[in-house]
Amino acid sequence: MSQEASMFSASDVIVSYSPLTGHDLPVQELPLPADFAWGTATAAYQIEGAASQDGKGKSIWDTYSHLEPSRTNGENADISCDHYNHMPEDVELMASLGVDVYRFSISWSRIIPLGGRNDPINEKGIAFYNDLIDRLLARSIEPVVTLYHWDAPQAIYDRYGAFLDTAEFRADFERYARLCFSRFGDRVKKWVTFNEPYIISIFAHLNGTLAPGHCREAGTDTKTEPWRVGHTIILSHAAVVQMYVDEFQPSQTGEISIVLNGHFYEPYDAASAVDVDAAERRMVFYIGWFADPVFLGTDYPAEMRAYLGARLPEFMPDERALLRRTAPFNAFYGMNHYSTKYARALADPPAEDDWTGNVEETSVNSEGKEIGPASAMGWLRVAPSGFRKLLNWVWNRYHVPVIITENGCPCVGEDDVATAVDDKFRQRYLGLYLDAISRAIYEDGVVVRGYYVWSLMDNYEWSAGYGPRYGIVHVDFKTLKRTPKNSAYYLRDTFKSRRRAAS
Numbered sequence: 369m370s371q372e373a374s375m376f377s378a379s380d381v382i383v384s385y386s387p388l389t390g391h392d393l394p395v396q397e398l399p400l401p402a403d404f405a406w407g408t409a410t411a412a413y414q415i416e417g418a419a420s421q422d423g424k425g426k427s428i429w430d431t432y433s434h435l436e437p438s439r440t441n442g443e444n445a446d447i448s449c450d451h452y453n454h455m456p457e458d459v460e461l462m463a464s465l466g467v468d469v470y471r472f473s474i475s476w477s478r479i480i481p482l483g484g485r486n487d488p489i490n491e492k493g494i495a496f497y498n499d500l501i502d503r504l505l506a507r508s509i510e511p512v513v514t515l516y517h518w519d520a521p522q523a524i525y526d527r528y529g530a531f532l533d534t535a536e537f538r539a540d541f542e543r544y545a546r547l548c549f550s551r552f553g554d555r556v557k558k559w560v561t562f563n564e565p566y567i568i569s570i571f572a573h574l575n576g577t578l579a580p581g582h583c584r585e586a587g588t589d590t591k592t593e594p595w596r597v598g599h600t601i602i603l604s605h606a607a608v609v610q611m612y613v614d615e616f617q618p619s620q621t622g623e624i625s626i627v628l629n630g631h632f633y634e635p636y637d638a639a640s641a642v643d644v645d646a647a648e649r650r651m652v653f654y655i656g657w658f659a660d661p662v663f664l665g666t667d668y669p670a671e672m673r674a675y676l677g678a679r680l681p682e683f684m685p686d687e688r689a690l691l692r693r694t695a696p697f698n699a700f701y702g703m704n705h706y707s708t709k710y711a712r713a714l715a716d717p718p719a720e721d722d723w724t725g726n727v728e729e730t731s732v733n734s735e736g737k738e739i740g741p742a743s744a745m746g747w748l749r750v751a752p753s754g755f756r757k758l759l760n761w762v763w764n765r766y767h768v769p770v771i772i773t774e775n776g777c778p779c780v781g782e783d784d785v786a787t788a789v790d791d792k793f794r795q796r797y798l799g800l801y802l803d804a805i806s807r808a809i810y811e812d813g814v815v816v817r818g819y820y821v822w823s824l825m826d827n828y829e830w831s832a833g834y835g836p837r838y839g840i841v842h843v844d845f846k847t848l849k850r851t852p853k854n855s856a857y858y859l860r861d862t863f864k865s866r867r868r869a870a871s
């Protein structure tokens with residue numbers, strides 16, 4: 369919908385926030401629902417540090433970040449933000465910013481050091497998360513807890529390849545989840561099983577740029593393994609949803625679901641029918657891969673079956689029944705979204721281990737037009753209209769209330785704290801993406817319940833180490849001093865002023 373056709377009146381429009389040279393998109397600060405939740409998000413390995421403190425076991429990231437030659441820019445998260453030892457301060461910081469929600473993940477190997485269903489529990493690890501949850505609640509901040517944000521216990525990888533063995537992984541993950549529900553579920557009312565199954569499958573088990581670094585070069589079976597990993601995630605998710613609903617939800621009354629990431633794709637050449645198809649197909653291969661079985665309770669998308677053939681595992685009859693049964697219990701669609709890309713159809717035949725649907729992704733289209741201004745990461749472009757279209761795509765396909773569980777960007781030159789605090793680019797990006805949500809809600813009828821910015825604070829950005837900084841709070845990794853950037857105050861103020869009851 370064009371801005372002219374907008375339902376927002378002139379008085380809703382607070383014109384042009386933080387103009388950036390060469391970027392002509394105005395931020396309008398459109399209204400949001402009165403009960404819309406604003407939150408911040410992090411992940412255990414990225415912020416906790418304390419890699420072997422108090423009995424924590426090794427995760428695949430502790431191993432991967434210490435490989436020689438380094439796969440992570442020579443950096444590891446042994447200390448990182450040292451959140452494990454600065455947690456009370458970090459909770460106070462969030463309280464000072466007025467956040468409603470804190471999304472964090474539990475480190476599996478911190479509470480079950482060896483990870484397996486018969487392995488001992490580490491009570492000191494449990495105590496840390498209990499303390500965190502209690503402090504959040506004391507500040508009226510809702511904990512939203514991710515069980516798995518990429519840091520599998522090293523011991524289960526050594527034993528059976530973790531995600532590569534569906535039955536073993538599922539049994540160990542069920543025990544881990546049951547432990548979390550029984551110890552934390554009296555206070556945690558929103559659970560996420562897995563963060564970004566696409567990234568776990570493709571980046572960790574095909575490209576090899578994330579732990580455990582399974583990849584083409586290592587002579588593994590990249591034709592089938594990423595799809596096996598995805599299969600394991602879907603079935604483990606469904607099994608844990610069933611367990612939560614049967615054993616915990618009646619007394620704990622919480623919600624559970626999954627977090628999926630995905631770009632929106634525009635056709636490389638809008639006049640080309642094959643590129644239009646490629647853009648749609650790319651989203652089906654990225655998002656439908658997981659969301660169809662999880663939210664619709666069906667098989668993988670038909671396009672994927674036809675294209676991947678025997679490379680894609682089958683769901684057995686009892687597994688199909690499990691998916692059908694559990695689909696309606698997924699209470700929200702957790703969406704991690706950062707940017708939009710162009711999709712260009714490639715000539716057949718695809719590579720043997722192609723995972724894209726034979727699509728090339730670019731940031732520039734056939735007319736040489738960029739999808740949007742680049743952030744400090746080349747792929748992460750400011751493209752709020754793609755975000756709005758993705759919200760519509762997901763809503764129309766799944767009809768599940770959406771929570772934005774991650775969104776944000778890194779800016780240029782943020783190592784230096786003085787430059788970092790004046791983060792106009794980020795404020796602009798966040799403002800535009802929030803406006804896209806307002807439009808999706810009020811003009812398109814999409815149900816969006818909340819927005820969690822990535823990230824609360826600068827942290828260890830996986831294979832990119834401490835290079836890109838996504839925080840709304842700057843962290844000096846030498847002194848561990850936290851300094852809020854202006855975007856933190858921007859979000860505090862904008863949520864205060866723009867949330868109101870729909871008129």
Ligand code: GBH
Binds near residue numbers: 411
């Ligand atoms: C999220 O992953 C993670 O959940 C979070 O831990 C992380 O810190 C945050 O985002 C910021 O990266 O598509 O090939 O051009 C996002 C996963 C990784 C998907 C980078 C897009 C871009 C490379 N993203 N990827 S590509």
